[in-house]
Amino acid sequence: MKRILVSAAAAGLTLLAAGCSGSDAGSTAAPGSATPGPGALAVVATTPEVADFVRVIGGDDVRVTQIIKPNVDPHDYEPTPADIQAIGTAKLVVKNGVGLERWLDQTIDSAGFTGTVVDSSQGVAIRKGDPGDQEMADGDPHIWHNPQNAKIMVTNIEKALAAADSSHAPAYQKNVTDYAAKLDKLDADNEAAFARIPAAQRKLVTNHDAFGYYVDRYRLQFVGSVIPSLDTAAELSAQQLTDLVAKIEATGTKAVFTESSLPPKSAEAIAKQAGVKVIGGEDALYGDSLGVRGTPQGTYLGAEEHNTQVITSALAG
Template sequence: MLGLAASVALAGCGSSQSGGSGAASTGKLRVVATTTQAGDFSRSIGGGLVTVTQLIKPNVDPHDFEPSPADLDALAKADVLVTNGAGLESWLDDAVSASGFEGTRVVMADGVPLRAGSGAEAGQHDPHIWHDPRNAKIMVTDIEKGFARADPAHAPAFEKSLATYLVALDALDRHDAAEIATIPASQRLLVTNHDAFGYYTARYGITYVGSIIPSFDTSAELSGKTIQDIVAKIRKTGVKAVFSESSLPPKTAESIGREAGVTVIAGEDSLYADSLGPAGSAGDTYLKAEQHNTDVIVKALR
């Protein structure tokens, strides 16, 4: 990471430094967003007043991401950096240091009640905070405040965009709650690729039976005992389906589904867990992805 710093410095020669200087020469804030959710939220709040460079692309696992020299160059020139926080971007501090970024930093997890890990993850926090729309409201509010600090002249416009988006988040929350309520409580049993839906299950009264990778991080080791344990839980609890995730290969989920004798939800019906989908997909925005997840879960479990 640090070895890329020199190339970034050369690329930045002759260009204006971010340094919290406010809007770029185009009149727009230069925003770098780490994740797909951060990118979508930033575009929703900033509208035509910002240009957003999103580091992690659709359907890419953020746990294994490595920034490129072009990413560091974008950071060097940015006025605002929008991050998830809560330990999701383990690579970020090195990237910021290498790039020399000095602008406004927004951590969307600020103010969000974090879910604590247990067992091997004791002392850690679940970073998948966006899967509860109430948390998403805090996240976009953090972005609005950051944009207003960096570009005070357009603060009223950012505030107006925030108000509109908060209404949409409330509507999403009502939709999800009403749909999940149509599933008998005894059938609200969820098994996914990895432990990414804790905030979602807590919000909507779903029992989280377990995950194929028993970790917040998809790069955690998967053992034969882990597979045996989740198959046993599926059989014992009467789980109806195993849900694959869009940013992970479905092979392991399909193998476990066959062994446990349950349906595997994959392909276009995969859940958007760590990443939003590409343009034109059912998950190309946060609002669409979360509604897609609920609709797929309800169809499979009801």
């Protein structure tokens, strides 16, 4: 993974550019709501998933700056001067946690942030990572792929918003209650979709190991990944490539699924060698990201519905 050193002085470079920065471009209300007013709570959210959760729970009463944009790999993210400024002026910083935002602590220090950092993963049962994967020593950070984990995340966010802005606590509580019902429906719909697929056909090969919580929740068999790691910085050796092709052939796996935030070339090559379909393009899975804002896949619910529809269609075909 690339590393950078950010200094507090960099924040001053953003004073002129902040108005058109990528981070400020993510400062919007929840879909369908009014633009937050000047008194709205300033919140920085690190990833697209966390930002979507904050928008849904905060509604008109929060102004969200989303750091990582759609289809950007969070594992290799480098903070910008605009990110430093946004963090420095926020009241809350909400992160995914579990070591996903390895750049965040240094960026917070550089920004002189004095508010509250909210770890949305608190209370989630974390899957252990590969003992040899030092970059993901905290465990598997892709917690949101189980909707029940997402319920824990939004509850953590609601509590933090209410503590920072008690005057709107009833609205935050109503929003989290309503959204929890939608997460339960997503979970039930996913289970029903996979129930229609014979257990012997529920085999998954993806770009990288991002779907462990999803695999566990819906009882799939994870055959392997093109990048043999929870982190996207790892590289597939020639022997690992050969072994993955052999596993695909031996298990009767039907497809290799690409991911929206990763190049598809290696996945395409492996699928061709194994003689199976490669699922990509508009059907690429949202493993580490969401779609573009304003599209159905630009929300957590829409992206997860997309993933399940694509996976079940390919496995049933």
